[in-house]
Amino acid sequence: MRDPSTEAPTVLVAEDEAPQRAALLAMLLETWPELGRVQACEDGVEALQAVAAQRPQVAFLDIRMPGVSGLDVARAVVAYGGQVVFTTAFDEYAIGAFEAGALDYLLKPVQPASLARAVARVRERLAQPDRAALRERVDALEARLRPTDGRLVRWISASIGDSVRMIGIDEVLFFQAQDKYVRVVSDDNEAVIRTPLKELLAGLDPDAFWQVHRGVIVRVAAIDCVHKDELGKWRLHLRGRDEALPVSAAFLHRFRGM
Template sequence: MTTAIIADDEDLPRKELRRMLNKVWPELEIVAECEHGADALETIHQSAPDIAFLDIRMPGMTGLDVAHAVKGRCHAVFTTAYDSHAIDAFAAGAIDYLLKPVSEARLLEAVTRLKERMASKQPVNDLGQLMSELDKRLRNTHVERIRWISASVGDTIKMFPVEKILFFSSDEKYTRVVCHDDEAHVRKPLKELMDGLDPEIFWQIHRGVVVRADAITRAHRDELGKYTVELRGIEEKLKVSQAYAWRFKPM
């Protein structure tokens, strides 16, 4: 039995891809649908699917990040809403992509190639250079970045310039915004905030934690292989989930 996961932060494209896969490849078992990259990475580690259908742009951990982190443990097919200019880099690699909205005919082509690749027992390609090129191109796409975070505290509105924020942590209702000398809570979900944060500056290290990378002073690994990080100027330590431990592997 061939198995696969689907990772996309939008519900409708995820369900539509499952529907079309059920039609063009009924023998394929979809073992999980994931709403973001961290879930996808955890599922790949736990379930070891043969194929991962990964949306290129997801908040925090992108499809490219997931493919890099799993290091060839499964075949990857990227889904993207970008036009052909942004995905020219695919032309040089033995990898497939699906341009949204995905057509059934195009999906059938991708499925046929996947079947041929697996039937001939071709190894999963090393996509490091390709993904680096894609990542560079896609991150250069203009995105309106957040410059200020405003938080209501009683009758007061606190203003936090984004360059002074050390980390964001989120529960189901609120997102905590922390600087060296102050903090507050905002009602905006972390997922929405991440759309406006520069991923080169702010790293997601846990499902509910995003940290300023240049504020990290050290990462500690315990006897179980779990990481915590320390930030400059504060005593609070932040946990790193397994999905993001790859950020702290020695070079």
């Protein structure tokens, strides 16, 4: 039987700061010369697309990236059977969460010695992968890093014609980016706001809302089904609504087992 730890694994590096991304790539290639294909991404959306297309065996992920977090990318990597190492700036709260979740992490700026230790652990796990255990650890980390009640969005102040309406977050079915605005759609009304989706996402409960496309966030409890249309594109339907919302292939891992 082949030993995966001795093969040339495919690797993804996702880091939004160009100098840190370049430094990590250089150290990684020096520390692990047997690597196969290595792909670098500069944000979470690009990383998700790369995971869906190439299914890397190992991913080094910045925990906080524009658009999509490292946790979301990690879920996709794990769904395809890959291993994950997070990178993070020093933050006692974040480090405590990583240690409690028993997940590999590297402090920025990444040092060669700490990278070598992380690579050694990853190579061991490649030989004996445990996808279920890693998924549970990612869940635990997300729970510990989740915004507290004081930082969660409770109300949306939105424009409807010449009026401004306060919409409770429990009323919202989905958010959709359109040009310079974001649609806020509820059961009985629709409004627009100027807050970018990535800022909204940071204040939403990740158990209640999922990003399913670069420009769409939906309430999980409102989802009816996801299907592929005649053009091969994935569409999402909400209960009681005719409108179909786009779903990126990069986010399809969310729907496994639904």
